[in-house]
Amino acid sequence: MADAHVKNPPPAIDGNALVSMCLSRAGIDRMFGVVGIPVTSLANRAQALGVRFIAFHNEQSAGYAASAYGYLTARPGVLLTVSGPGCVHGLAGLSNAAANAWPMILISGSSDQSLTGRGDFQELDQIAAVKPFSKFSAKATDITEIPKSVFSVVDWAVAGRPGGTYLDLPTDVLHQTIDESEAERLIAEALKSRDKALIEKPRIDNSKIKKAVELLRSAQRPLIVFGKGAAYAKSENELTKLVESTGIPILPTPMGKGLISDKHELAATAARSLAIGKCDVALVVGARLNWLLHFGEPPKWSKDVKFIIVDVCEEEIELRKPFLGILGDATEVVGMIHKEIKDDPFCLGKTHPWVEAVRNKGKDNVAKMEVQLSKVVVPFNFLTPMKIIRDAILGVGSPAPVVVSEGANTMDVGRSVLVQTEPRTRLDAGTWGTMGVGLGYCIAAAVASPDRLVVAVEGDSGFGFSAMEVELSDAYDGNTNTDYYFGSNNLNLQCFSSAKSVYAFIWPFQTLVRYQLPVVVIVFNNGGVYGGDRRNPDEITGPYKDDPAPTSFVPGAAYHVLIEAFGGKGYLAGTPDELKSALAESFSARKPAVINVTIDPYAGAESGRLQHKN
Ligand code: ADP
Numbered sequence: 032m033a034d035a036h037v038k039n040p041p042p043a044i045d046g047n048a049l050v051s052m053c054l055s056r057a058g059i060d061r062m063f064g065v066v067g068i069p070v071t072s073l074a075n076r077a078q079a080l081g082v083r084f085i086a087f088h089n090e091q092s093a094g095y096a097a098s099a100y101g102y103l104t105a106r107p108g109v110l111l112t113v114s115g116p117g118c119v120h121g122l123a124g125l126s127n128a129a130a131n132a133w134p135m136i137l138i139s140g141s142s143d144q145s146l147t148g149r150g151d152f153q154e155l156d157q158i159a160a161v162k163p164f165s166k167f168s169a170k171a172t173d174i175t176e177i178p179k180s181v182f183s184v185v186d187w188a189v190a191g192r193p194g195g196t197y198l199d200l201p202t203d204v205l206h207q208t209i210d211e212s213e214a215e216r217l218i219a220e221a222l223k224s225r226d227k228a229l230i231e232k233p234r235i236d237n238s239k240i241k242k243a244v245e246l247l248r249s250a251q252r253p254l255i256v257f258g259k260g261a262a263y264a265k266s267e268n269e270l271t272k273l274v275e276s277t278g279i280p281i282l283p284t285p286m287g288k289g290l291i292s293d294k295h296e297l298a299a300t301a302a303r304s305l306a307i308g309k310c311d312v313a314l315v316v317g318a319r320l321n322w323l324l325h326f327g328e329p330p331k332w333s334k335d336v337k338f339i340i341v342d343v344c345e346e347e348i349e350l351r352k353p354f355l356g357i358l359g360d361a362t363e364v365v366g367m368i369h370k371e372i373k374d375d376p377f378c379l380g381k382t383h384p385w386v387e388a389v390r391n392k393g394k395d396n397v398a399k400m401e402v403q404l405s406k407v408v409v410p411f412n413f414l415t416p417m418k419i420i421r422d423a424i425l426g427v428g429s430p431a432p433v434v435v436s437e438g439a440n441t442m443d444v445g446r447s448v449l450v451q452t453e454p455r456t457r458l459d460a461g462t463w464g465t466m467g468v469g470l471g472y473c474i475a476a477a478v479a480s481p482d483r484l485v486v487a488v489e490g491d492s493g494f495g496f497s498a499m500e501v502e503l504s505d506a507y508d509g510n511t512n513t514d515y516y517f518g519s520n521n522l523n524l525q526c527f528s529s530a531k532s533v534y535a536f537i538w539p540f541q542t543l544v545r546y547q548l549p550v551v552v553i554v555f556n557n558g559g560v561y562g563g564d565r566r567n568p569d570e571i572t573g574p575y576k577d578d579p580a581p582t583s584f585v586p587g588a589a590y591h592v593l594i595e596a597f598g599g600k601g602y603l604a605g606t607p608d609e610l611k612s613a614l615a616e617s618f619s620a621r622k623p624a625v626i627n628v629t630i631d632p633y634a635g636a637e638s639g640r641l642q643h644k645n
Contacts, residue, residue, distance in 0.1 A: 051076040053182065061108070067113040094137070123465075131259070232359065257284070262289075285457065315339065400447070421448050473485050491584060552624070557631065564579075600623070603627050
């Protein structure tokens with residue numbers, strides 16, 4: 032027996048394997064990224080342990096995917112990158128997570144510690160580079176530090192206000208080895224020493240709940256505003272109960288849309304200016320009073336409005352100085368407010384003057400918009416195709432598609448025309464107005480919600496940032512159910528990867544298609560950023576006056592052909608019939624498709640609705 036043991040020593044666990052084991056134990060089930068030196072083995076090992084690795088072309092898109100995955104699942108989305116430039120590309124996703132308050136972990140390989148400062152391959156002080164965007168960073172300087180580092184970045188990402196965290200893994204640490212029992216001991220120890228306080232939710236002050244109820248009860252014109260913090264907290268049931276028992280009108284922020292259906296009779300979206308301009312008490316749940324909500328100030332809001340802010344972040348409450356701030360999880364706080372009201376109920380009722388005013392204004396505005404939408408304008412303006420898309424999306428029913436929206440005019444028009452009926456079915460440029468998120472968000476949504484169709488409605492400029500990722504959405508999943516026993520040796524992994532390359536050689540067409548995600552990307556193609564050349568004559572001078580305008584792309588670009596390079600389906604649509612037929616076919620196929628919609632280059636406005644900022 033002793034001899035046999037010497038001949039077959041237990042397999043050594045290297046840093047890559049240990050990180051994968053820890054991620055899996057921490058409940059991480061998906062990872063997005065781009066592999067290369069020194070993290071390829073990490074991705075393979077993680078995948079073998081059941082952490083599905085979604086391989087992108089560009090870390091920027093993969094990072095956007097990780098950030099949105101964190102939002103949609105309320106578990107950290109993980110982005111894996113190589114060292115140096117890979118980490119820098121990953122900052123796009125990390126900063127987007129920080130700005131939107133979504134949980135995400137950036138994991139980057141880094142150069143060999145013994146060569147620091149001597150110009151090693153892809154050398155960078157990555158801890159310093161991520162600092163502005165990371166709420167917590169850890170560097171494992173030795174393999175024994177890996178478990179604690181992994182669990183800390185996971186816990187910090189979701190703690191308090193969610194955000195981005197960073198894990199730095201030097202090449203030499205990834206190559207160090209320990210035996211299996213030592214690995215298990217370190218994992219157990221790290222799990223035991225996890226900082227429980229980090230993941231505990233703040234205690235809610237009951238006296239503030241009572242005060243909030245009194246304010247709402249005595250208000251003449253109350254309003255409930257909810258945002259993507261409430262969507263992240265999955266507050267839909269509690270909000271619905273509160274709204275329906277009190278009859279208070281509701282206003283979602285763009286990504287709060289769908290938490291309660293846009294079609295709800297108390298929805299004030301179509302009467303937004305009236306609702307925020309005239310309300311006297313506003314209960315704001317999981318939404319910041321930032322630029323999207325006009326900072327909560329006149330002239331958009333009344334100067335006397337009393338804000339009740341519900342947020343999980345104390346600094347946020349301190350910053351806004353509301354009439355009443357309630358620190359706590361949105362779902363819990365709204366649940367407590369509802370319970371408090373239930374003991375002594377009040378309801379505004381349909382004939383309440385405020386409810387009636389909001390309803391009538393909303394109806395008026397909807398009717399006016401429908402008149403515009405019913406006009407068939409060809410060459411397409413933004414409204415005609417948007418109405419067709421709205422109706423096609425509504426026609427899908429439940430589960431409703433996830434809509435990904437980006438662009439200037441495309442996103443602005445989409446926000447007022449497209450209808451959200453279910454929670455977390457809208458992803459857009461968000462707090463930071465980030466362009467280029469489209470394909471990353473589509474892939475994250477398809478992975479997070481496999482039962483839903485994903486429909487991106489984006490401008491050609493937004494699409495261009497990440498168009499190459501259509502290859503991914505158009506992909507065959509031949510590898511997610513691999514039953515691989517972790518305790519076996521390196522040889523197994525090698526056999527596994529060489530079997531894959533044989534497969535690739537024999538079935539070239541099948542390997543062109545990777546993950547088969549039900550994503551339909553609709554590109555509003557107006558030939559540029561904001562569309563056609565809008566320069567004044569005095570701006571078209573100088574030595575480069577014959578160059579295309581900085582806002583111009585190639586007119587009539589055949590974006591639909593891009594996806595066909597990978598075996599997907601492309602459509603060109605310039606008329607209502609062509610668009611309807613492309614939508615019907617691609618929605619029912621639930622297969623990757625790009626619909627290239629030809630828009631009049633002069634239909635939109637420069638900078639969309641934010642012209643005053645440009
Ligand atoms: P929106 O863009 O929809 O207005 P924001 O991103 O500006 O939303 O605001 C979301 C807010 O929600 C942030 O201030 C964040 O701290 C807060 N938040 C995040 N998670 C929770 C939660 N579980 N409960 C309450 N608030 C939350």
